[in-house]
Amino acid sequence: MNNKPTSPHIQIYKWNISSLTSIMHRISGVVLYATVVILCWYIVYYAYQVNYNEQSNYHNCECFITIFLKYFYYITLFSLVSALYYHFFNGIRHLFWDIGKGFNIDCSKKTGYIVIILTILATILSMAIALFLRYYI
Amino acid sequence: MKKLKIAPSTKNGASHWLHQRISAIAMIPLTIWIAISGIYIATDPLNYIAVFFAYPINAVMAILLIATALYHGSIGMRVIIEDYISCQSKKHFYIILINLLSIATAIAGILAITRLHLIG
Numbered sequence: 001m002n003n004k005p006t007s008p009h010i011q012i013y014k015w016n017i018s019s020l021t022s023i024m025h026r027i028s029g030v031v032l033y034a035t036v037v038i039l040c041w042y043i044v045y046y047a048y049q050v051n052y053n054e055q056s057n058y059h060n061c062e063c064f065i066t067i068f069l070k071y072f073y074y075i076t077l078f079s080l081v082s083a084l085y086y087h088f089f090n091g092i093r094h095l096f097w098d099i100g101k102g103f104n105i106d107c108s109k110k111t112g113y114i115v116i117i118l119t120i121l122a123t124i125l126s127m128a129i130a131l132f133l134r135y136y137i
Numbered sequence: 138m139k140k141l142k143i144a145p146s147t148k149n150g151a152s153h154w155l156h157q158r159i160s161a162i163a164m165i166p167l168t169i170w171i172a173i174s175g176i177y178i179a180t181d182p183l184n185y186i187a188v189f190f191a192y193p194i195n196a197v198m199a200i201l202l203i204a205t206a207l208y209h210g211s212i213g214m215r216v217i218i219e220d221y222i223s224c225q226s227k228k229h230f231y232i233i234l235i236n237l238l239s240i241a242t243a244i245a246g247i248l249a250i251t252r253l254h255l256i257g
Contacts, residue, residue, distance in 0.1 A: 033210035040246035047249035088168050091161050098158055130179040
């Protein structure tokens with residue numbers, strides 16, 4: 001029983017691009033699922049406390065999420081946006097694999113690096129556009 | 138020869154695989170929409186979020202996004218639970234929990250966006 005080869009232990013495992021993109025796809029998927037659930041319940045809260053007929057009625061709830069966001073707003077936003085873009089680009093890579101393209105090792109390594117570079121570029125670009133439009137226009 | 142014992146799966150992997158891919162394709166335009174409108178809302182959150190869902194295109198896209206994302210996400214969470222939890226009863230408990238959470242969240246979110254659309 002103990003002589004069977006076991007799956008790679010995480011402490012002694014040499015990281016490479018394929019395992020890294022694979023586990024990051026799962027982690028970002030779980031993060032995005034939690035984000036969608038929390039955001040939905042926040043929209044529920046928002047929709048039933050807002051009243052457009054009265055002026056200056058908007059107020060935030062004093063719950064864990066808003067207190068957390070007060071201190072870690074930009075780091076949270078950066079992680080969520082990069083998780084979204086990463087899952088998006090790597091999901092497109094997975095869809096290309098599912099129709100049978102890009103399976104050989106060189107091509108999949110190359111697309112893995114392309115996915116990471118695109119994620120960083122798209123995250124920085126969209127956050128820069130949002131900050132520029134918010135503070136300079 | 139001893140018969141190899143294979144752990145019983147939760148039995149409907151093939152249809153879930155296909156539905157995961159179909160919902161992934163449906164998520165592509167919705168993700169592009171949420172990226173663009175996220176940048177739009179972030180420029181002035183308190184003023185834009187109040188009138189954002191008053192536009193029919195935004196309300197429709199948001200409802201489609203909630204439904205598709207929670208469907209895609211519940212299948213994905215199910216696959217992850219099947220991979221990492223070996224105890225059968227715990228596995229089924231968590232899968233049912235995720236499904237119920239997704240359904241409740243989807244119904245509540247769609248109802249809230251309908252309200253924001255109607256009063257916006």
